[in-house]
Amino acid sequence: MSVVALWCVQDSSRARPPMSAVVKMLEGGVEIIPPPKPTHLLFSSLGDKCSQATKCWHWFKSLLE
16 A cells, blocks of 8 residues: 555656556556656656656556556
């Protein structure tokens, strides 16, 4: 449950799962991958942050299919 909570508090709104994906994670219907590290700890460029958020969004989208 803590890992799901970490997904829900991501810095970027694009990196946060939709509620339908959160429900599936909490019900145990999908494998939960570790969330990305907080961006303020990564010291990366904006391009890296956007790339990570896009990867997250594609993973969430796959949960809903």
